[in-house]
Amino acid sequence: MLKLTSLFILIPVFILGFFLLSQAQNPMKYTYLFRNVILSKSKNFELAPVLRGRVYYPRYFYIPALNQYMVYSDLDETGPFKIYEHTSKSEGKAYALLDDKGTNVITFETPLRFSYRSGCFYGPHTYIPFLETGKTDTLRYHQIHNEKLDLGSKAFEKLFMELYATSEYIEFINLRASRDDIHQAAVIFKRGGKVEILLSGLRDSRMICNYQEDRTINNFDDYYTPDIRNKENFPQSSAAIEMIPLVTENTNPFVYWRTGFNQTFHMKRYRKEYSSGWQGIMKVGVIPVYVPGESSGTVYINFKTNGELFKIKILDVEKADYIPAYHLGLRTFELPANIRTKNSLVFMESVQNSGDNRLGGGVFVVRTATTSNPSDDIPSDMTEKEFSALPLTLQVALLDPEHTTSLKIYAENCNEWIPEIERLKNLEHLEMTTGMTEIPDAITTFTKLQSLSITYGNIHTVSPKIAELTALINIDLFSNKLTEFPHVFLEMEQLERLKIGANPIPSLPEDIDRLKNLTYLSLTLTNVTVLPKSMIGMEKLYIDNMGMENNVPDVYKQLFDYTKIKTFY
Structure with missing residues (x-):
C-alpha cells in the first residue's frame, strides 16, 4: 500500500518536472532581443527597444516637469553581423526622450555634451x-x-x-x-x-x-x-x-552567478556553442597546470519585473568553462524606491564589456503592449517556424526590409540560394559564406547592389544576368570552385575591384582590358601564370598576387605597384 501511495505521489511530480523542463528548454517559448515585438507571458506588456546597438554605460533620467524620461549612451551599431559601415556616425552619444507611457518622443545623435x-x-x-x-x-x-x-x-x-x-x-x-x-x-x-x-x-x-x-x-x-x-x-x-537619475542594484552586469531564487534574471538554460576547454598555463616541475578556458553560447532567461514575465534569448554570452559565472550583461534601471510608483517605467539594458557587438544589444523599456500578436514584426506570410529557420542576420534584416542596405550571412550548411533574401530590395552590400554552388539569376533582384562577397564556398557558376547590375563595382569570390574566369564579368565595365583568388582559374581572357575602371584584381592562389598583353595598358590596375611580379616581363611590373592602392582608395 505504501509503495502504491508513493507511486501516486511520484508520478505527478515526475510529469510536472518533465513539463517544466520542456517548457524551460523550448526555444520557441523564448524571444531573441533583436525582435521588435517581445511580449510578456500575459501579453499585456512588451519589452520595446529604445536604443539599438552596443551601448556604453547608458544614463537614465526622469524629468518631473515634463513627466518624461531621457536615456543616452555612446552607441556602436557596427559588429560582426554588419558590413560596410563606411558612413561615419556622429561623434558623441545617442539620445532618446520617452513619455511616461514608454513611447519614444524623439531620438537623435549629437557630438555635443549633455548637461543634466x-x-x-x-x-x-x-x-x-x-x-x-x-x-x-x-x-x-x-x-x-x-x-x-x-x-x-x-x-x-x-x-x-x-x-x-x-x-x-x-x-x-x-x-x-x-x-x-x-x-x-x-x-x-x-x-x-x-x-x-x-x-x-x-x-x-x-x-x-x-x-x-x-x-x-x-x-x-x-x-x-x-x-x-x-x-x-x-x-x-x-x-x-x-532630473532624477534612475538607479540599479546590479553594479556589475558582466558577472552573473547562476544561483539563488527570486532574481530579476533567472537563467533557465545555457546552450554552449563554443568552448576552448582546459588551458595549460604552466608546469610545476613536470606536472602541467590547467585552468578552465572560455566558452560562448546562447542563454534562455526568465526576466521578471512588476509582476510580468518575459522569456528572452541572449546571444554570444561568454563564461568561464566549468564555472557557473556568466558575462550576461543584463540589468534594470528604475526610479529610486522612495519615489517609485507602479506606473514608473523600468529600463533594461543588454550590453557586453568586451568582444563584438551583440545581436539584440541596446536599451529596452517595459511598457504596455501595443499588440497582442507576438509575430506582428515578421512578414505576414511567414510563420514563426519558417522565420526562425532562417539565418539570424537575415531574421534581423526581415524585421525592417525597406531600410536594410547591407547583409552578412554565415550558413555553411546551406547548399542553396535563400529566396527570402530577395525581400531585401534595397540591398547595397551582400556578403555570404554558404555551401551554394552558383550565383543564381535571382541576384538581379538587387538593382542597387554595389558590393557582392561570396567567399569560402562552392561557387562554380555565375549567372550571366549579373551583368544587369550596373551599380555593382566590387565582387569578391575568394576561395570557391571557379575553374575559369567568368566571362560575364567582361560585360561589367563599371567593375573597380575583383577578387577571384583561391580558385583553380588557369588563365585570364585576352580582352580583360574591357574592364577600364578596374583598379584592383586579386589573383592570389590561382593557376594564372601568364598575363594577357592587353593588360599592359591598364595603368590604373593593381594586381594582388605575391610572387607573380618576379615571373613576368618588365612591361607588366607597373601592374604590381602597391602605391596605386593608396592613390585610388
Missing part, C-alpha cells in the same frame, strides 16, 4: 537648448570668450569674475569628446537671456578636472571647476531643471 543641470547640449562653438525648446536645432553662442585659448591664468580669472558678476546663470561644463584634442572644459554664462561661453583648452588648462564614479547610476563623467583663487566663493548656479 540645464537640459542643454554644449559644444565649444554651438549649443542646443533641448529641454527648453524641445528642438534639436543647433545655435551659435552669443559670444565666445577665449576662442583662441590664448588667455593667461590671470587674464582668464579676471574675465571669469567680470562675467560672473553680470550673469543670471553660471554652469561649469565638460567639453571632452571624441576626436577633440583642443578643448577640455568651459563656463556657460547667461547674461540678459543670451548664452555665452568661456573656453578652457586641453593644454595649459584653466579648469580643474574632478573625477567621479557612481556605478548605481552609471555616472563616470568628469566634472570641472575654474582654476582661480577662492573658487569656493564662485559656485555654479542651482540646476535649471530637475
Whole structure:
C-alpha cells in the first residue's frame, strides 16, 4: 500500500518536472532581443527597444516637469553581423526622450555634451537648448570668450569674475569628446537671456578636472571647476531643471552567478556553442597546470519585473568553462524606491564589456503592449517556424526590409540560394559564406547592389544576368570552385575591384582590358601564370598576387605597384 501511495505521489511530480523542463528548454517559448515585438507571458506588456546597438554605460533620467524620461549612451551599431559601415556616425552619444507611457518622443545623435543641470547640449562653438525648446536645432553662442585659448591664468580669472558678476546663470561644463584634442572644459554664462561661453583648452588648462564614479547610476563623467583663487566663493548656479537619475542594484552586469531564487534574471538554460576547454598555463616541475578556458553560447532567461514575465534569448554570452559565472550583461534601471510608483517605467539594458557587438544589444523599456500578436514584426506570410529557420542576420534584416542596405550571412550548411533574401530590395552590400554552388539569376533582384562577397564556398557558376547590375563595382569570390574566369564579368565595365583568388582559374581572357575602371584584381592562389598583353595598358590596375611580379616581363611590373592602392582608395 505504501509503495502504491508513493507511486501516486511520484508520478505527478515526475510529469510536472518533465513539463517544466520542456517548457524551460523550448526555444520557441523564448524571444531573441533583436525582435521588435517581445511580449510578456500575459501579453499585456512588451519589452520595446529604445536604443539599438552596443551601448556604453547608458544614463537614465526622469524629468518631473515634463513627466518624461531621457536615456543616452555612446552607441556602436557596427559588429560582426554588419558590413560596410563606411558612413561615419556622429561623434558623441545617442539620445532618446520617452513619455511616461514608454513611447519614444524623439531620438537623435549629437557630438555635443549633455548637461543634466540645464537640459542643454554644449559644444565649444554651438549649443542646443533641448529641454527648453524641445528642438534639436543647433545655435551659435552669443559670444565666445577665449576662442583662441590664448588667455593667461590671470587674464582668464579676471574675465571669469567680470562675467560672473553680470550673469543670471553660471554652469561649469565638460567639453571632452571624441576626436577633440583642443578643448577640455568651459563656463556657460547667461547674461540678459543670451548664452555665452568661456573656453578652457586641453593644454595649459584653466579648469580643474574632478573625477567621479557612481556605478548605481552609471555616472563616470568628469566634472570641472575654474582654476582661480577662492573658487569656493564662485559656485555654479542651482540646476535649471530637475532630473532624477534612475538607479540599479546590479553594479556589475558582466558577472552573473547562476544561483539563488527570486532574481530579476533567472537563467533557465545555457546552450554552449563554443568552448576552448582546459588551458595549460604552466608546469610545476613536470606536472602541467590547467585552468578552465572560455566558452560562448546562447542563454534562455526568465526576466521578471512588476509582476510580468518575459522569456528572452541572449546571444554570444561568454563564461568561464566549468564555472557557473556568466558575462550576461543584463540589468534594470528604475526610479529610486522612495519615489517609485507602479506606473514608473523600468529600463533594461543588454550590453557586453568586451568582444563584438551583440545581436539584440541596446536599451529596452517595459511598457504596455501595443499588440497582442507576438509575430506582428515578421512578414505576414511567414510563420514563426519558417522565420526562425532562417539565418539570424537575415531574421534581423526581415524585421525592417525597406531600410536594410547591407547583409552578412554565415550558413555553411546551406547548399542553396535563400529566396527570402530577395525581400531585401534595397540591398547595397551582400556578403555570404554558404555551401551554394552558383550565383543564381535571382541576384538581379538587387538593382542597387554595389558590393557582392561570396567567399569560402562552392561557387562554380555565375549567372550571366549579373551583368544587369550596373551599380555593382566590387565582387569578391575568394576561395570557391571557379575553374575559369567568368566571362560575364567582361560585360561589367563599371567593375573597380575583383577578387577571384583561391580558385583553380588557369588563365585570364585576352580582352580583360574591357574592364577600364578596374583598379584592383586579386589573383592570389590561382593557376594564372601568364598575363594577357592587353593588360599592359591598364595603368590604373593593381594586381594582388605575391610572387607573380618576379615571373613576368618588365612591361607588366607597373601592374604590381602597391602605391596605386593608396592613390585610388
